[in-house]
Amino acid sequence: MANRKNNVEKSIPISGRLIVVEGIDGSGKSTQLRLLEKWLISRNVPVFFTEWNSSETVKQITKKGKKSGRLTPITFSLLHATDFADRYERNILPLLHAGYVVLADRYVYTAYARDIVRGCNPNWVKKIYEFAMKPEIVFYFRVPIDVAVDRILAGRPRLKYYEAGMDLNLSNDPYESYRIFQSRIIEQYESLSLSENFTVIDGTMEIEESQKLLRSIVMKLLPLNITKNIRRPTTLEYQINRIT
């Protein structure tokens, strides 16, 4: 992955902050990131939220192919890389240059984990994403497989073909397939957690409790000029403000 001081980024300084959440579906990461976003917005911090597999342009172009169910591990991987590259080139990088706090619901690690589980060569996948900047912090939501699966299935009776990992021929039963697929992804996350220095968050914690923890960590990572806005005015400042 590109270092902060690397190639392109060298010319224009990155004044923004990239904050990433990772974890399997149902680990609670998206809920937490949305709450972080609300908090930053309420403090007038320039913030941008980006989600995995969400580029509209790419979606338009690949809609047909994905529907036809002809995806192989390689094409699956490349289409997701395309989606990421589009969001990276058009949103993430320019906004970081402009000083935004970019909140990414999944980042390159999702690709590493899923593509490796699908049988792509790990070095091949990592090299494809080497243009992506290393985030300021990656929160990894660790959660027991049963908890995550229960959370997902409670709100979603039907699983999609690729979502359940049906292309891997793990089981004919989508739910069983989904469980095996997700467990394998957890294994990948656990190994990435060490090599990529994830900040591990216990995904079984109460929502408000983990949000409090996240905010306290994120606070320390924000640039000074931004934290000034977030910090509550001290009594003295408050009085000065009232006078002037």
Added chain:
Amino acid sequence: MNIRSIESLKRKKTRKGLFYGQAIPYLENIEIKGRFIVIEGPDASGRSTQIGLLSSKLEADGHAVLNAGLRRSELVGEGILEAKRNFVLGRKTISLFYAADFADQLENKIIPGLRSGYIVLSDRYIYTLMAREAVRGISSSWSHNLYGFALRPDIVFYLDVDPNELVHRVFRKNSYLDYYESGTDLRLSDNMLESFVMYQKLLRKEFKRMQKRYKIISIDGNRSIFEINEDLQKRIDEYLLNLQNY
């Protein structure tokens, strides 16, 4: 042919690896019965004419022939042309799109064809994609890795045509210069003709650079259709004969 060169031919097919890199572990041990021949070259260099002639001759000789190429697959729709024209997409994004499209062709057409014993003639291959990326500032090590899942062809020809000659062929064929083949997005010149020639020169330079690494055989494409065809056919026949002899 002596024992040693037979051994080296066998090794070429087995040990050196069917693929350039290692991206497809699930295809590593497939058996390829067919032969894979690629014709590269710029637009209007006569690629498709030559492929037509070669196919007819090979079929007349009793071979099963399959034509493949970089034509749009079913995976990536026409939308990419629109997006490219409007400068909507970034360069890495476009590269990855084309790679996905190519992978679809490779896995759903080229590889099945070769496994069934066809001689697959491909109208362009990864080299065109890599050359286009290189002239747009994308690092060759990134592209090389990206196309690591590509199957190594048996023979790669490059129809080398002088860009100044190429212009005339394009005009004879279309009466206008194609937007993409002129590298308009690179803004090399406001003059379309000049832009075309400059762009084609850059691509040609990239092919020269890749020649050794990918064992690309340069064919003088400034000659007549007949002369070029004779040259290509002779080389292919020799290759097939050598295989038969061991």
